[in-house]
Amino acid sequence: MQSIRAENNGSTPSPRGIKLRFTRRLTVVLLCLLGWMQPQTLPADDAQWLEFPAGDGPGSGKQVVLISGDEEYRSEEALPQLAKILSVRHGFRCTTLFAIDPKTGEVSPDTSDNIPGLEALKTADLMIIATRFRNLPDDQMQHIADYLAAGKPVIGLRTATHAFNIPGDRKFAKFSFNSRDEEFRQGFGRQVLGETWINHHGHHKVESTRGIIPAEATSHPLLSGIQSGDIWGPTDVYGVRLPLPGDTQPLVLGQVLQGMSPQDQPVDGKKNDPMMPIAWVKTYNGARVFCTTMGAATDLPNAGVRRLLVNATFWAVGLEEKITPDLSIEFVGTFDPTEYGFGGYQKGRKPSDYASLSD
Numbered sequence: 001m002q003s004i005r006a007e008n009n010g011s012t013p014s015p016r017g018i019k020l021r022f023t024r025r026l027t028v029v030l031l032c033l034l035g036w037m038q039p040q041t042l043p044a045d046d047a048q049w050l051e052f053p054a055g056d057g058p059g060s061g062k063q064v065v066l067i068s069g070d071e072e073y074r075s076e077e078a079l080p081q082l083a084k085i086l087s088v089r090h091g092f093r094c095t096t097l098f099a100i101d102p103k104t105g106e107v108s109p110d111t112s113d114n115i116p117g118l119e120a121l122k123t124a125d126l127m128i129i130a131t132r133f134r135n136l137p138d139d140q141m142q143h144i145a146d147y148l149a150a151g152k153p154v155i156g157l158r159t160a161t162h163a164f165n166i167p168g169d170r171k172f173a174k175f176s177f178n179s180r181d182e183e184f185r186q187g188f189g190r191q192v193l194g195e196t197w198i199n200h201h202g203h204h205k206v207e208s209t210r211g212i213i214p215a216e217a218t219s220h221p222l223l224s225g226i227q228s229g230d231i232w233g234p235t236d237v238y239g240v241r242l243p244l245p246g247d248t249q250p251l252v253l254g255q256v257l258q259g260m261s262p263q264d265q266p267v268d269g270k271k272n273d274p275m276m277p278i279a280w281v282k283t284y285n286g287a288r289v290f291c292t293t294m295g296a297a298t299d300l301p302n303a304g305v306r307r308l309l310v311n312a313t314f315w316a317v318g319l320e321e322k323i324t325p326d327l328s329i330e331f332v333g334t335f336d337p338t339e340y341g342f343g344g345y346q347k348g349r350k351p352s353d354y355a356s357l358s359d
Helices: 015-034 075-090 118-123 138-149 158-162 187-193 303-316
Strands: 003-005 049-052 063-069 093-097 126-131 154-157 209-212 249-256 276-284 287-292
Touching: 049 075, 063 075, 063 118, 075 093, 075 126, 075 303, 093 118, 118 138, 126 158, 126 303, 154 158, 154 187, 154 303, 158 187, 158 287, 187 276, 187 287, 209 276, 287 303
Parallel strands: 003 049, 063 093, 063 126, 126 154, 154 287
Antiparallel strands: 049 093, 209 249, 249 276, 276 287
16 A cells, blocks of 8 residues: 545444554564665655545536655655645645655655655546655656646646756756757746746845735636735746736736735835736646746735635536635634745654644
8 A cells, every 4th residue: 555545433443454454563573683774765655645535515526636745845744744734624635645766665755756645636526736856767647647647737836937957968857947849848837837946036045925916807707806905925936938828817916025025015126016826727738827926825814815725626627617716715723834945944844744634
């Protein structure tokens, strides 16, 4: 078994299941002692991803696969919490994937070449991705390529604009953020989501972001229950090239603030004239796409950000008629995100450490 299923029903494993797990673990110990395998090898029954089951709610019958894997913005913390909200509050079945160190089985955002469980995309109704500069092996990338070829919806968060960095001699090199492929220039970010990595438009860790709704977007169902100023995050505005390509429609603009508080005033000058889009919608291969350059774990405590992501999930899978201003966006259990920054992730954690549904 490679995943852990988050249950909240107090069930206990069967005696046969306990015996099988004990037998596997005993076998691993014996093999290690005999020198037939390295002691750090991952036991076969260690969980490498999380499953939050479907429940009652408008999302029942829809499967969402959430893919974490970035070194800076703690997607390994944000996406399990988003999955819990979607599962417990709205009935979606959610599969949450992580960058995993294959030697230890631990969540390791610095491991750029391994995200187990991507085969879950075969049955997914929605992919939510928050990776950064991943160089995944061909067999893992194949699942992402097949999903996109099937014309299914995508949500990209923060560094997903530069989700992949794959060498030019590899099969899926065109997905790279800087791809020069004539039919897929600038890769997954530009072609699927609408933009690749450009720059930090706001001053990183100095100027935070307030979301402003342009007049032409106020009637979009994805913004139900969200007003200008409701969205705020300590992450800075990313630069994008204007206008965004194709059928892209900006929904939220990023007002650069003078400091790191939601009460701060906007900066003066060119940074806010014009303001950069920080959330938009488009299509790719006939499917709905939503992208936001927000979505770090430290953005999630803001109710406006959470409502934006929950609404986007409903919209992406065609449930926009179910979006109401009072959709629950309450956290499931406690959520105390780690401050963003390189090298700052919580060491020694496994996917099961993010599975709890209670305080």
